[in-house]
Amino acid sequence: MASDPGGQEPDPQAPLAPGPLLRIGEGDLQVEVAPLAGGRIAQIHKDGVAQLLGPDDGWPAAIAWGCYPMLPWVGRIRHGRFAFGGRQWQVPANMGGHAIHGVSMWMPWQVDAHDAHSIDMTLQLPRDARWPFGGRARQRIEVEGPGRLALGLSLRAVAGPMPVAMGWHPWFRKPERLEFHPSAIYPRDAEGIATLPTVAPTPGPWDDCFLNTREVVLHRAGQRVRLASDCDHWVVYDEPAHTTCVEPQTCPPDAFNLMPRVLAPGEVLEAWFRMEWD
Incomplete structure (x- = not known):
């Protein structure tokens, strides 16, 4: 069974069992959700x-399967350290010396x-060594028709102001082709961390963050899925063969x-993500 690590430093490469699955769907589009x-x-x-x-596909690490929300940060925080509210903060550096995916x-x-x-679903964020600010997250997963899946996320600051970022991390089975037309890329430094200023996109393979406002299209097994979001930052990780x-x-x-x-107390950040099969 999956469970809250209870304030312990989480290991993104440790196995994570799905626990009981809840199913939603319409027609030929069926979705299994693992709340735990x-x-x-x-x-x-x-x-x-x-x-x-x-x-069950042989990649059981928590970081490496399904499609999960990332919050209250996305990607890596360098060495798990950042300044906020006039002081320095530290969250667990749990992957390659950095803190990853919230x-x-x-x-x-x-x-x-x-x-x-x-x-x-809702989630009360911790106020401990993993994340000192608390907050409350909500998400909705909805099959809007036989070929359309809509995801929504929101995060509210509760106890006080807090820095915030959020997004989704889907692990798609390898497509034969990717249509992706970003406007810029964040260069990565020697530690593999995104930096500024952005530059013109470089050829893949990638493990990079881009500025993008256009649909992304995956082609696989005779199917075409269009991905769209109101988020203007997209990370593409296509280095693995699988x-x-x-x-x-x-x-x-x-x-x-x-x-x-930064969210003020009571302020909410919202985002949506849509997958649509032609």
């Missing part, structure tokens, strides 16, 4: 074809509503150091 495993989508089937790396991927989400087509991750997010990696966005 970070509120993630465990698998999507379209016309019987699996779209994601699932928990805290929500390990935590059990509470299911508030579930019907044949949608699931609504997967391509296409990750819409509100800010670049290391945003707390590069371009911090």
Whole structure:
């Protein structure tokens, strides 16, 4: 069973079991959701074809399967350190000396509503060494028709102001072709961390963050899926032979150091992500 690590330093490369799965769908689009495993989508089937790396595909690490929300930060925070509110903060550096993908991927989400087509979940963020600011997240996963899946995320500051970034991390099974036309890329330095200023996009393969406002299209197994979001930052990770991750997010990696966005108490950040099969 998946569980909250309870204040312990999480290991993104440790196995994470999905726990009980909840199902939603319409027609030939069927979705399995794992609320206890970070509120993630465990698998999507379209016309019987699996779209994601699932928990039984041989990549059991928490970081490496399904489609999960990343919050309250995305990508890596350099060495887990950042300045905020006139002081320095440290969160666990848990991958390559950096802090990766927030805290929500390990935590059990509470299911508030579930019907044949949608699931609504909430998550109370910790106020401990993993993340000192708290906050409350909500997400909705909805099959809007036989070929359309809509995801929504929101994050509210509660106890006080806090820095914030969020997005999604889908692990798609390797497409034969990727249509992607970003306007700029964040160069990575010797530590593999995004830096400024942005430059013209460079050829792949990539593990990089881009500025992008256009649909991204994946072609695989005779299917075409169009990805769209109101997020203008997208990370593409297509270096492995078995997967391509296409990750819409509100800010670049290391945003707390590069371009911090702050929520005042009671303020909410929202984003949406849509997958649509032709």
